[in-house]
Amino acid sequence: MEVGSIAADLHEQEHHGPPTPNQSSRVDAQTLGIYLFIISEIMLFGAFFTAYFFLRVVKGDPWPAPGTTIPVGIAAVNTAVLVSSSFTMHWANVSAKNGNRPAMRAGLWATFFLGLTFLSVQINEYVHLGWSPQDHAQGTIFYGLTGLHGAHVTVGLLLLLFANIRANRGHFSPDAHRGVEIPGIYWHFVDVMWIFVFFSLYIL
Amino acid sequence: MRGLPDRKTGWLSWLSTTDHKKIGLMYIYATFLFFMLGGVEALLMRLQLAQSQNTLINPQTYEALVTMHGTTMIFLFVVPVLAGFGNYFVPLMIGARDMAFPRLNALSFWLLVFGGIVFYMSVFFTPPNTGWTFYAPLSDSAFSPSNGVDAWIFLIHLTGLSSVLGAINFVATIHNMRARGMGWARMPLFIWGILIYSYLLILALPSVAAAVTMLLTDRHFGTGFFDVAQGGDPLLWQHLFWFFGHPEVYIMILPVFGMISEIIPVFSRKPVFGYKAIAASTAAIAFLGMLVWAHHMFTTPTPIVVLAFFMLSSFAIAVPTGIKIFNWIATMWRGALVFKVPMYFAVGFIAQFLIGGISGVMSAVFPVDWQLQDTYYIVAHIHYVLFGGSVFGIFAGLYYWFPKMSGRMMNETLGKVSFWLMFVGFNMTFFVQHALGLEGMPRRIYTYQSGYGWDTENLISTIGSFILAAGILVTLFNAVRSVKTGKKAGNDPWNANTLEWFTPSPPPENNFDVIPRIRSAEPMKDIRREVAAAGRPAGSVAQPVAPGT
Numbered sequence: 001m002e003v004g005s006i007a008a009d010l011h012e013q014e015h016h017g018p019p020t021p022n023q024s025s026r027v028d029a030q031t032l033g034i035y036l037f038i039i040s041e042i043m044l045f046g047a048f049f050t051a052y053f054f055l056r057v058v059k060g061d062p063w064p065a066p067g068t069t070i071p072v073g074i075a076a077v078n079t080a081v082l083v084s085s086s087f088t089m090h091w092a093n094v095s096a097k098n099g100n101r102p103a104m105r106a107g108l109w110a111t112f113f114l115g116l117t118f119l120s121v122q123i124n125e126y127v128h129l130g131w132s133p134q135d136h137a138q139g140t141i142f143y144g145l146t147g148l149h150g151a152h153v154t155v156g157l158l159l160l161l162f163a164n165i166r167a168n169r170g171h172f173s174p175d176a177h178r179g180v181e182i183p184g185i186y187w188h189f190v191d192v193m194w195i196f197v198f199f200s201l202y203i204l
Numbered sequence: 205m206r207g208l209p210d211r212k213t214g215w216l217s218w219l220s221t222t223d224h225k226k227i228g229l230m231y232i233y234a235t236f237l238f239f240m241l242g243g244v245e246a247l248l249m250r251l252q253l254a255q256s257q258n259t260l261i262n263p264q265t266y267e268a269l270v271t272m273h274g275t276t277m278i279f280l281f282v283v284p285v286l287a288g289f290g291n292y293f294v295p296l297m298i299g300a301r302d303m304a305f306p307r308l309n310a311l312s313f314w315l316l317v318f319g320g321i322v323f324y325m326s327v328f329f330t331p332p333n334t335g336w337t338f339y340a341p342l343s344d345s346a347f348s349p350s351n352g353v354d355a356w357i358f359l360i361h362l363t364g365l366s367s368v369l370g371a372i373n374f375v376a377t378i379h380n381m382r383a384r385g386m387g388w389a390r391m392p393l394f395i396w397g398i399l400i401y402s403y404l405l406i407l408a409l410p411s412v413a414a415a416v417t418m419l420l421t422d423r424h425f426g427t428g429f430f431d432v433a434q435g436g437d438p439l440l441w442q443h444l445f446w447f448f449g450h451p452e453v454y455i456m457i458l459p460v461f462g463m464i465s466e467i468i469p470v471f472s473r474k475p476v477f478g479y480k481a482i483a484a485s486t487a488a489i490a491f492l493g494m495l496v497w498a499h500h501m502f503t504t505p506t507p508i509v510v511l512a513f514f515m516l517s518s519f520a521i522a523v524p525t526g527i528k529i530f531n532w533i534a535t536m537w538r539g540a541l542v543f544k545v546p547m548y549f550a551v552g553f554i555a556q557f558l559i560g561g562i563s564g565v566m567s568a569v570f571p572v573d574w575q576l577q578d579t580y581y582i583v584a585h586i587h588y589v590l591f592g593g594s595v596f597g598i599f600a601g602l603y604y605w606f607p608k609m610s611g612r613m614m615n616e617t618l619g620k621v622s623f624w625l626m627f628v629g630f631n632m633t634f635f636v637q638h639a640l641g642l643e644g645m646p647r648r649i650y651t652y653q654s655g656y657g658w659d660t661e662n663l664i665s666t667i668g669s670f671i672l673a674a675g676i677l678v679t680l681f682n683a684v685r686s687v688k689t690g691k692k693a694g695n696d697p698w699n700a701n702t703l704e705w706f707t708p709s710p711p712p713e714n715n716f717d718v719i720p721r722i723r724s725a726e727p728m729k730d731i732r733r734e735v736a737a738a739g740r741p742a743g744s745v746a747q748p749v750a751p752g753t
Contacts, residue, residue: 022299022719024382029304032379036372040406047414047444051429054440061435134426137435144418144427 397462581641632668
């Protein structure tokens with residue numbers, strides 16, 4: 001303890017700032033911050049799920065709207081694409097921790113392109129569905145939930161793009177890879193949330 | 205301070221600051237500005253209602269005033285002013301040098317300011333006039349074609365994002381940056397209040413953010429979330445709105461409970477009674493508060509068993525709330541009470557909040573609520589908890605912490621005059637509204653016939669509201685005057701218990717040169733005891749005498 005604080009003091013003298021404050025938690029503030037943000041995101045999705053279950057359970061309306069269909073097969077393949085991107089993201093993160101830069105960069109790019117594929121298939125689905133959010137409440141809620149999720153995929157892709165640019169510039173090391181880790185946490189959240197969206201809207 | 209970049213000075217130092225104290229002060233200035241706007245709106249409404257069939261204000265303007273008053277007080281005053289006090293005092297009370305994310309903190313503040321500006325811009329075209337709850341279908345484009353509703357929607361988006369980001373910042377700060385030795389059971393109770401307030405914001409605000417987004421697409425892109433013709437349901441709005449709206453009332457009171465729990469022990473010269481019970485009841489209120497939203501919807505077509513659940517869960521909240529009130533009274537019991545202005549407001553808070561709590565339990569009985577819904581009884585109830593409770597608590601906090609923020613004391617006499625004007629004015633305004641509600645006067649009506657027997661009570665209420673306003677102005681005058689002419693406060697004018705009083709008033713930019721090790725929930729008491737025992741200067745106690753804790 002004493003040795004540690006002396007070392008910390010020397011460290012401070014090198015860095016000319018006020019002494020670092022005490023850290024009272026094992027989780028650093030940035031990681032805690034993204035988890036808290038994800039809790040609020042879950043509640044945001046929860047409100048749209050409320051709209052969905054309110055329609056189906058409380059009101060007992062049919063799903064999908066009478067005379068319309070939802071293409072389950074393509075969405076199932078697309079789900080597999082998105083879920084596999086979680087594995088590549090994990091690979092990138094582990095590689096960043098181990099200092100394996102080529103694997104980290106391969107993982108980040110793979111995740112980015114898998115995500116981009118998912119988003120393109122979703123947009124293609126919108127084009128070919130044949131009904132719109134204005135047609136009926138089922139359409140509103142379908143486009144509302146998938147659209148909210150698609151917006152989150154887009155944000156995730158931007159974060160990944162940023163991580164890729166930073167990786168190209170030589171950022172990230174085994175000691176400093178928060179720029180991979182935090183987009184990763186967000187990306188896993190987007191994936192898991194899609195599984196709930198998929199099961200509710202397409203399967204149930 | 206070697207190696208640090210030059211600090212900006214003048215007004216640029218305020219616009220560009222990431223210092224939690226400056227941001228906290230800007231929150232307090234901005235929100236008090238909105239408080240005055242909301243207050244003027246309230247006074248205009250009371251003027252219109254002073255006599256029956258008054259023609260001072262036309263119905264559209266009156267409904268716009270109702271809407272703007274409610275929205276302003278909730279989204280632009282009580283919630284953000286608590287964030288302001290939190291910003292200033294959370295790092296000081298836990299022994300940190302700033303918040304966990306200083307730049308995010310500045311973003312939160314500016315989002316709030318621009319949310320307020322966007323909303324008030326609607327005054328120049330058509331202000332919204334649906335009431336602060338914006339129930340669909342009234343708020344849908346068919347019935348509210350004007351852009352006032354959209355201005356409100358963007359206010360919710362901007363201030364909501366501001367609050368959620370601020371809340372994440374508070375939680376990360378409180379979890380991560382407490383001084384050495386400050387375990388969970390040694391955190392000041394105000395910190396507990398801000399922590400639970402932040403968790404509630406994170407959990408509840410996304411619901412209303414989603415709801416207003418749905419309303420926005422319904423209004424402009426033809427979606428059918430709330431439109432019956434398309435198969436949507438207006439009741440969904442009420443569920444999503446109140447799933448946020450009820451935790452919101454605890455968001456507006458829990459940090460105030462924390463302030464009261466700091467102030468009462470200091471002015472009773474006794475440790476707080478039942479520290480753990482107060483902290484735990486704060487968490488219990490938050491948990492139960494998430495399960496009671498439909499007690500705002502007792503008159504909607506909902507099965508009786510659901511109504512009974514929401515009635516019972518609402519009753520249950522009275523238990524942890526009662527625990528707090530008994531703890532505060534037990535703290536004062538046989539204490540050496542010092543009646544300074546913060547204590548006046550704290551005691552006034554307890555009395556008035558108790559009345560508001562009791563009328564809340566009454567209206568939680570759903571058959572009773574069927575009678576009381578949308579009457580002035582509910583108006584009286586909400587103002588007893590929100591004004592008699594939250595605002596009196598905020599004034600207690602202002603008088604208590606003003607010396608720390610400005611370095612100078614506020615005038616005691618003016619403070620007491622302000623308290624008595626506010627106390628008498630408040631109760632005069634709102635106590636009679638219970639009677640008006642029971643006599644059947646509906647809320648949000650712009651005028652009423654003379655034959656109903658509501659004239660005298662309305663006149664009393666209006667006179668009371670102007671006395672209340674005079675009381676508020678005395679405090680504002682006192683604050684402005686004391687910044688320049690108040691007597692110097694010194695580090696610790698109240699002989700208080702918590703760490704913010706360890707540092708000079710106002711605190712330097714780095715808050716503390718040394719951060720003492722914390723050994724109890726009342727670190728300043730330990731420090732004073734050590735100083736007295738050893739006869740050493742206060743700074744030297746920062747070095748722990750014995751290892752451990």
